[in-house]
Amino acid sequence: MMLGDNHLADEQGRRSRARPADPGEVSFAYPQQGWSEPGDDQPTIDLASYWRLALKYRLLIAGCFLAALVIGATLTLLMTPIYTAEATLQIDREAARVFNAEEVAPTENLMQGEEFFQTQYGLLRSRSLAERVIESLGLASSNAALEAMGVEPPEAGGTAAAQAARRRAAALKALQENLGVSPVRGSRLVAVGYDNPDPVVAARIANAFAENFIQANLDRKFESSSYARQFLEERIAQTKERLESAERQLVAYAANQQIINLSEPGEGGTDNGSTRSLTSSNLVALNAALAQARAERVAAEERWRSARGSALMTLPEVLQNPSIQRLTEQRALLDAEYQQKLSVYQPDYPEMVRLKAQIEEAEGQIQTIADNIRSSIRSQYEIAANQERSLQAQVTRLTGDVLDLRDRSIQYNILQRELDTTRTLYEGLLQRYKEVGVTGGVTTNNISIVDRATPPREPSKPKMLLNMALAALLGLGFGVVAALVLEALDETLATPDDVENKLGVPVLGVIPLLEKGQTPAAALGDIRSGFSEAYYSLRTALQFSTPDGAPSSMLVSSARPAEGKSTTAYAVALNLARVGKRVLLVDGDLRNPSMHRVLGVENERGMSNLLSGSADLASVAQPTRQDNLFFIPCGPLPPNPAELWGGERLRQFLVEARHDFDHVVFDGPPVLGFADAPLLAAAVNGVLFALESRGTRRGQARGALRRIQVGRAHLLGAVLTKFNAKSSSYGAYDYAYDYHYGAEPDKEAGKTGQRKTRRRG
Numbered sequence: 001m002m003l004g005d006n007h008l009a010d011e012q013g014r015r016s017r018a019r020p021a022d023p024g025e026v027s028f029a030y031p032q033q034g035w036s037e038p039g040d041d042q043p044t045i046d047l048a049s050y051w052r053l054a055l056k057y058r059l060l061i062a063g064c065f066l067a068a069l070v071i072g073a074t075l076t077l078l079m080t081p082i083y084t085a086e087a088t089l090q091i092d093r094e095a096a097r098v099f100n101a102e103e104v105a106p107t108e109n110l111m112q113g114e115e116f117f118q119t120q121y122g123l124l125r126s127r128s129l130a131e132r133v134i135e136s137l138g139l140a141s142s143n144a145a146l147e148a149m150g151v152e153p154p155e156a157g158g159t160a161a162a163q164a165a166r167r168r169a170a171a172l173k174a175l176q177e178n179l180g181v182s183p184v185r186g187s188r189l190v191a192v193g194y195d196n197p198d199p200v201v202a203a204r205i206a207n208a209f210a211e212n213f214i215q216a217n218l219d220r221k222f223e224s225s226s227y228a229r230q231f232l233e234e235r236i237a238q239t240k241e242r243l244e245s246a247e248r249q250l251v252a253y254a255a256n257q258q259i260i261n262l263s264e265p266g267e268g269g270t271d272n273g274s275t276r277s278l279t280s281s282n283l284v285a286l287n288a289a290l291a292q293a294r295a296e297r298v299a300a301e302e303r304w305r306s307a308r309g310s311a312l313m314t315l316p317e318v319l320q321n322p323s324i325q326r327l328t329e330q331r332a333l334l335d336a337e338y339q340q341k342l343s344v345y346q347p348d349y350p351e352m353v354r355l356k357a358q359i360e361e362a363e364g365q366i367q368t369i370a371d372n373i374r375s376s377i378r379s380q381y382e383i384a385a386n387q388e389r390s391l392q393a394q395v396t397r398l399t400g401d402v403l404d405l406r407d408r409s410i411q412y413n414i415l416q417r418e419l420d421t422t423r424t425l426y427e428g429l430l431q432r433y434k435e436v437g438v439t440g441g442v443t444t445n446n447i448s449i450v451d452r453a454t455p456p457r458e459p460s461k462p463k464m465l466l467n468m469a470l471a472a473l474l475g476l477g478f479g480v481v482a483a484l485v486l487e488a489l490d491e492t493l494a495t496p497d498d499v500e501n502k503l504g505v506p507v508l509g510v511i512p513l514l515e516k517g518q519t520p521a522a523a524l525g526d527i528r529s530g531f532s533e534a535y536y537s538l539r540t541a542l543q544f545s546t547p548d549g550a551p552s553s554m555l556v557s558s559a560r561p562a563e564g565k566s567t568t569a570y571a572v573a574l575n576l577a578r579v580g581k582r583v584l585l586v587d588g589d590l591r592n593p594s595m596h597r598v599l600g601v602e603n604e605r606g607m608s609n610l611l612s613g614s615a616d617l618a619s620v621a622q623p624t625r626q627d628n629l630f631f632i633p634c635g636p637l638p639p640n641p642a643e644l645w646g647g648e649r650l651r652q653f654l655v656e657a658r659h660d661f662d663h664v665v666f667d668g669p670p671v672l673g674f675a676d677a678p679l680l681a682a683a684v685n686g687v688l689f690a691l692e693s694r695g696t697r698r699g700q701a702r703g704a705l706r707r708i709q710v711g712r713a714h715l716l717g718a719v720l721t722k723f724n725a726k727s728s729s730y731g732a733y734d735y736a737y738d739y740h741y742g743a744e745p746d747k748e749a750g751k752t753g754q755r756k757t758r759r760r761g
Helices: 047-056 058-078 110-124 127-137 143-149 160-178 199-257 278-309 322-342 350-435 464-489 496-503 520-525 530-543 565-578 595-599 607-612 641-645 649-660 676-683 698-711 747-760
Strands: 083-091 179-183 189-196 447-451 507-512 553-558 583-587 629-632 663-667 686-692 715-723
Touching: 047 058, 047 464, 058 464, 083 179, 083 199, 110 179, 110 189, 110 199, 127 160, 127 199, 143 160, 143 199, 160 179, 160 189, 189 199, 199 350, 199 447, 278 350, 322 350, 496 507, 496 698, 496 715, 507 530, 520 530, 520 565, 530 565, 530 715, 553 565, 553 649, 553 676, 553 698, 565 583, 565 595, 565 629, 565 663, 565 686, 565 715, 583 595, 595 629, 607 641, 607 649, 641 649, 641 676, 649 663, 649 676, 676 698, 686 698, 698 715
Parallel strands: 507 715, 553 663, 553 686, 583 629, 583 663, 686 715
Antiparallel strands: 083 189, 083 447, 179 189
């Protein structure tokens, strides 16, 4: 923990109960330095950032890569060698015919070629063809036949039929899983392959698939023609009888019920096939109006129920009324004035009596307007209810007329639909019967075997090189994805690049993390230490932050306690004083001060006395052990720090301090949870924002910066504290912290110099 911030951590629990951040704050921008919030520019590929990311997670990526290689090699060596035998078939597309007189199976023309070939490939993979192969080769005849295929026989038990069914299912599953159908691109050839540990078995089964596919094609053509012709004849006779009966029933029912339907004209004067009576049209229109009226009545009733059951002043209509809002604001102003003067005058004082009467009059007007609003809501509900009842009566009257007509039309519509369906079916059957061939002759087969399968000499899988390449690619990809996910989930601000890229804020200084046991006071006392050098660099950066050099007044703050802001404020003031500047260091944390303990001064009178008007600058400014450095402690803790910072005395103090001092440095409170820091930031010339490396999250920092920017404060930049360059793999800042000019001084001389520096500081 940095110097002066150890006391702030004790108050973190108390501050968590303070006022939360304003949810309506706007996004921040930095027009003074030319920095913008991330996301404004077009996205670009930064190869250097990806390289740093790879170096950061190099162990994870290398581990995933090597693990994938080991797993891939192990699995490949444990796999059983598989042989693939292939038989080549030629499937010719049949010529197009105007009328097919020999078969019912659909013929394919040149435009349907792709669909035809896909159908053939599906037939090659079908279960029925696999069952034909099992029957022709006797693959499920015994357990020995299954073992010859490389399939584990099912467990013994049950009847012989059940055992045979299990063997057949096992053989069928093995055939479908190991069969491969590979069309030769740009040709009519297709390779039928089968995978098996035994090359001879693989060749025998592949040839059996080719032969049985040709035989199944011939059988399917022969059976389809004779079956279709007989089926169509029976269906046509039945459909004809149903069509005649449906026509007679429809005509008889229409004559009996006196139903005459007139078609409504469609676009262009043509018949669109729909009919509707005038009563039905009126009912549709009134029903739509009734639905709208019912919705309006429900809404009005809900508003009236809410107005009747809720407190009058909680109704949205009352709260949104401009007159009530104006009267409420007037009453609030009168209340404020009354409470303010109550501390001076008695309640019976004429001025107080007049204010009290005005307040009561405003409350009476508010109550009258609210009562009128509630009465208006009730009137709207009653009007909507009456309109709904009127429309409901008209709809009820028309419903009876429409229902009577529909009751007489139900059976007519049923008979009409049955007639239309039967007529369509009859016409389709007649057309199909004309296309059926007179005889069931078999046409020339369009499938032939080009090459028979032979036992392969070498296994087709596993392939060591391919598996290793896939394993390497998979391992590398998994490692990269894991690194990207971890980086995306990392919300901490660890490096200066994180601060600039994620927050869009320039980094003015990077403060190294002190070694264990070393205190900030000792490190600052040693002017040759890396800690002091870092703050020297920060002081130099502040000299270039404005056209006039370092700001005459600046605030050092942070998002939360214990981020190094107190140490930074003290170090900035100390370094400015060392170069001959008159510097005034102010403990601006009026809630939990700590700087007076760091400097070893009393805290009886300080900034709270000056802001409240009970002291002046000369009486509260105290000299320190460092030349040109003066300090104003916090003083007694006030009950309302935010009101003190928002008063005019802060501006007067800054104007007066500019005459006696070159720089005024405020050690401010944390930003999140309080209004002190934004008020103080708006009054000074610049704000220096302290961020703890790997301790502050991006959401906290963005929220704090957004609160600071509410008052249009001038953000000078950020200082990254407690930065460990070695652990962050960010080597751009670690060289200067261990660099020494000339020979290394002896340890005793260094210790003596440090003691002298502490006495002077």
